[in-house]
Amino acid sequence: MRRQRGGSGTLDAAGAGPVADALTLRGVSREYRRGVVALHPVDLTVPRGRFLAVMGPSGSGKSTLLQCAAGLDRPTAGTVRIGGTELASLKETALTRLRRERIGFVFQAHNLVPSLSVAENVALPLLLGGEQPDGRAVRALAAVGLGERGEDRPTELSGGQRQRVAIARALVTEPDIVFADEPTGALDPATAQGVLALLRQAVDRGGHTVVMVTHDPAAAAWADEALFLARGRVVERLERPGADEVSRMMRDLGRDAGQGAAREGWGA
Numbered sequence: 440m441r442r443q444r445g446g447s448g449t450l451d452a453a454g455a456g457p458v459a460d461a462l463t464l465r466g467v468s469r470e471y472r473r474g475v476v477a478l479h480p481v482d483l484t485v486p487r488g489r490f491l492a493v494m495g496p497s498g499s500g501k502s503t504l505l506q507c508a509a510g511l512d513r514p515t516a517g518t519v520r521i522g523g524t525e526l527a528s529l530k531e532t533a534l535t536r537l538r539r540e541r542i543g544f545v546f547q548a549h550n551l552v553p554s555l556s557v558a559e560n561v562a563l564p565l566l567l568g569g570e571q572p573d574g575r576a577v578r579a580l581a582a583v584g585l586g587e588r589g590e591d592r593p594t595e596l597s598g599g600q601r602q603r604v605a606i607a608r609a610l611v612t613e614p615d616i617v618f619a620d621e622p623t624g625a626l627d628p629a630t631a632q633g634v635l636a637l638l639r640q641a642v643d644r645g646g647h648t649v650v651m652v653t654h655d656p657a658a659a660a661w662a663d664e665a666l667f668l669a670r671g672r673v674v675e676r677l678e679r680p681g682a683d684e685v686s687r688m689m690r691d692l693g694r695d696a697g698q699g700a701a702r703e704g705w706g707a
């Protein structure tokens with residue numbers, strides 16, 4: 440069932456009850472070793488139908504946040520909910536299933552299986568869950584403008600086209616949320632724009648929810664909101680971020696991070 444766009448308190452399509460937000464973090468922290476705190480307690484709600492960019496200097500905790508939010512890593516403290524389901528309550532097999540069925544992933548390296556056709560790659564999350572694609576893979580491919588390329592192998596596609604296939608694969612299960620980690624990091628600016636436009640379209644037309652980690656202010660400008668991390672803390676949030684504003688923010692945070700590292704005796 441396609442749920443209506445909206446945040447907490449939105450009624451589902453049947454009017455039966457409130458629809459849970461796509462993602463909720465409450466007091467989520469991650470300490471890798473005693474004293475090495477990559478993420479201080481974070482509270483974050485991402486309503487359905489939102490495109491959030493996560494930014495920050497290198498080492499600020501972006502990947503840690505994404506890994507905890509996506510159930511790829513267990514936080515040291517706090518709770519993570521995907522579409523209302525608390526991840527800590529799930530055993531490993533149930534968590535694996537939730538990741539496959541209710542989360543879409545897009546990575547910088549698209550991670551397509553070279554021995555499978557493009558259409559088979561897109562259908563993979565359904566097949567692994569024991570479902571028949573029933574035309575869903577074909578429709579997802581058409582939605583990213585590659586309806587004619589289903590029989591090709593990933594190696595026959597350009598980098599941008601492969602990333603489009605990765606987006607189709609991420610969306611094919613109609614997940615609660617898509618996590619994209621530097622999805623345009625390996626692409627030239629023009630190709631990157633096409634991929635970002637697709638993510639934007641998935642949110643605006645498909646009602647999907649996207650959380651994207653990026654270093655690129657131009658990429659963040661496609662999001663509804665940019666969230667900035669520094670030294671494992673959320674330090675700023677910008678609604679409808681502009682690329683210039685984001686660049687300035689990143690410069691300031693980079694400067695602060697450098698000064699902090701010097702104070703604590705890191706670096707050269």
Ligand SMILES: Nc1ncnc2c1ncn2[C@@H]1O[C@H](COP(=O)(O)OP(=O)(O)OP(=O)(O)O)[C@@H](O)[C@H]1O
Nearest residue numbers: 471472475477495496497498499500501502503504
């Ligand atoms: N497995 C780990 N064990 C110990 N420390 C880790 C581990 N992974 C990350 N860290 C540390 O946690 C902090 C945050 O790392 P993280 O990878 O989340 O940052 P990031 O913002 O994603 O960085 P980048 O932009 O360079 O990818 C860093 O200080 C890093 O060294």
